[in-house]
Amino acid sequence: MSCDAIGSRLTARDIGWGPNAAHTLIEKVSFSLDAGDRLAIVGPNGAGKTTLLRCLYRGLVPTTGSVYVDDEDIHALPARKVAQKIGVVLQEMPADFPFTVKDVVLMGRIPWRVGLAGWTDADRQQADHALEHLNLQHLSSRTFSTLSGGEKQRVLIARALAQQPQIIILDEPTNHLDIRHQLEIVDLLSSLKLTVIATLHDINLAADFATKAALMQDGRMSAFGPARTVFTEDRLSGTFGVKVRKRPEVTSGFTFSLAAS
Template sequence: MSAPFFEAEGLCWGPRGRPDLLADISLTLNQGEVLAICGANGAGKSSLLRLLYRFHRPRRGHVRLEGTDIWSLPARDVACRIAAVLQEQPTDFALTVRQIVALGRLPHQRGLSAAGSADRDAIAHALARLHLNALAERPFGTLSGGERQRVMVARALAQAPKLLILDEPTNHLDIRHQLELMALLRGLGLTVITTLHDLTLAAEYADRVLLLAGGRVLTEGAPAEVFTEAHIAGAFSVRSRIDLSGQHPRFSFHL
C-alpha cells in the first residue's frame, strides 16, 4: 500500500525546558485535499503549523511528504515542496509587489543564476491569480493589510509547492476577498492546510477539519462530523446552534 501524500505521526513539541504544548498529534492528507485546523486561541494551531512546514523540529514523531520525512531533506528541497503563508506580514520591505512575489522563486534557483522564463511565468501567473497586476509596481509597504495578505499568498503560489500551508489567511480581508481567497485555495488542485477562526468558511471550503483543544486533537473528520454542538462546546467552551437548512451549515454561538 502506498504512503499517504502527507502525514504527521505522533507529533509532540514544546519550548526548550518546558512541557509539551502539543501531544500525540497525527493526521493524513490525500493529494488535493483541503484541511482546516480549528480551535480556540492557545489551542496550538500555529505551533502545529510550524511543525508541518519544518520551522520547529518535533520532540517526538514524524512529518512525511510523499513518504519522506521532511527533516531528512535539505531545507531548500523542502522549500521547493512546501510553501507557508504566515500571519505576520512585514511592512518595511523596500520592495515592490512584483519583487515580493519573485521571492517565491528563490528555492528553485541555484547559486547566482538569474531568473529564467519558468520563474517569470510563475510570477506572472501568481500575480494574475491573486488579481495583483494593477499593484505589481507598488511598494509593498504602501498596501493595505488585505492587499499585503494577497501578495504573500501570491508569493507562495509562485513557489510552485506541492503543499500550501496558511495561518489564518483570511485575517485582514473583507468579506468578498475572504470568499475569493477560499474559493481560490479550493480550486488550486494543491494540497492545502490552513488554520481558520471562521467555522462557516471551514465547513464550506475544507474537505476535512482537525479540531484542536489544549494541544491535542479533539476530533478530526469531515466538517459535518467535526462541527457538532458537543465538539464546539469542548473546543471553545460555548454553546452553539447549527443551521443546516442551507447548502452549508451556519453557526451561532452563546455563552
C-alpha cells in the same frame, strides 16, 4: 510545475513539541491528507494550532514524531528540497516592505535558484503565472507597502504559488480582513488543486473551505475527518465552551452564543 499542479500527500505521526520536557504545547498529533485535500484546523487561542503548523513546514523540529510528504520525512531532506515542496503564508504581515509586488512574488523562486544566478526566464514566467492566477497583474509595479490588507494577502499567496509547491500552509489567512476579502481568500484557496492546510478562526468559513477538518484543544487534535463529521454542534460546543447551533436553512453554517454559567 504550474499553479495548477496537483498536491502531495502529507502525514503527521505522533507529532509533539514543547520548549522543554516539562512544557509541551502539542502532543500525539496524527493525521493524514490525500493529495488535493483542503484541511481547516480550528480551535481556541492557545490550542497549539500555530505550533502544529510550524512542525508541518519545518519551522520547528518536533520533539516527538515525524512529518512525511509523499512518504519522505521532511526532516531528513535538505531545507531547499522542503522549500520546493511546501509553500508557507504566515500570519505576520510585513508592514513596510520596500519592494514591488513583482519583486515579492519573485522571492517565491528562491528555492529554485542556483548559486548567485539572477532570475531566469522560467522564474519570471512562474511569477507572471502566479500574478495572473490571483488577478494581480495590474498591481505588479506597485510598492507592496501601499497595498490594502486583502491585496497584500493575495500577493503573499502568489509568492507561495510561484514557489511551485505541492502543499501550501497558511496561518490565519483571513485574519484582519473585512468580510469581502475573507470570502475572496477562501474562494481562492478552494480553487487551488494543491494540498492546502490552513488555520481559521471563522467556523463558517472553515466549513465552506475544507474537505477535511481538525479540532485542536489543549495541544491535542480532538477530532479529524471530513468537515461535515467534525463540525458538529456537540464537538464545536465542547471545543470552544459556547453553545453552537446548526442553521437548518443553509447547507453549512452555525450560530454561537455564550454557554450558561
